[in-house]
Amino acid sequence: MDYQLIEKLLDQYFEGTTSLEEEKQLKHFFTYEEVPEHLQTLQPLFVHLQQSSEEALGADFDQSVLELLEGKQEAKIRRLSIKTWMSRAAAIVLIAVAGWWYFTPPPTQETGGIDWSKYEVQDPEEAFKLTQMALLKASTELNQGANTAAREVSNLREIGQFFKK
């Protein structure tokens, strides 16, 4: 092993002028080669760097991440399908309402009003009788109302006299 080269690389490393490849060489040397005594002071640094570069996540990490991603994808697909379904249903309802409104004819005069002429009395005598009967009925009901009112007034008077005593 060319220790002079290693010493030169070490100087460059601490000056910050080594390349990534040269830094790898240093780590490899201090971790796997026989290190002379005068360089052993710095050995722990490079061993630490080498060991640290081997720290890793557990084997099941990939699986757990991919499952999470798949879960997210499925949720998105489900959300999309509901959204699509809703928009399609809304479109169908809109078309149906628009079609019904467009094709239904507006109401005509015949269907909209009542033809009262069919019930009109043509005979003057019959008309007179009908009017007479209607007035009689009104008069009878008015009389009944007056009698009821008179009865109520009489009752009130009796109650008033009872309290005066």
Next chain:
Amino acid sequence: MDLHTFKTSILPNKNKLYRVALRITGNPAEAEDVVQETLIKVWEKRNDWSRIDNLQAWCMQMVKNRAIDKVRLKANQTENIDTLYSMSSREILPDRKAELSDTVGKVKQLMQQLPDQQRLAMHLRDIEGMSYQEISQVMEISLSQVKTNIFRARKGIKSKLLQLWTTS
């Protein structure tokens, strides 16, 4: 297609993202949460991928920001050196490890004591092997600031290591 890109170009960076998050939060469980949350965010922004030059640096920047937010929220950031150290997945130099483990642990502590910017810049360069340009993008600072931070961090560690060596 998006899922394929995610699996081939983004997910393979998970350990780099994790280490950056770990360096900032100092907590393995929190760091894992940060990476997971970031990857989901990255996925949600998949429509932007085509406009991004360097997906890795972009993800790294997102992890960094999310981890910093988490630390700020938590306020009392503590690092369990033993936990971190025991996470090394590979046994390096079994014969030398015993004698080195103490000083390696001390280096880890020294790195944790560095100012935030210096620590992150040195981590991205010396552990993740990123170019100065990429680091500048991730840290959202200039190229010269990146170089200065790395230079100071390395010098600081070196001088403290030499001090340790002479006192022991």
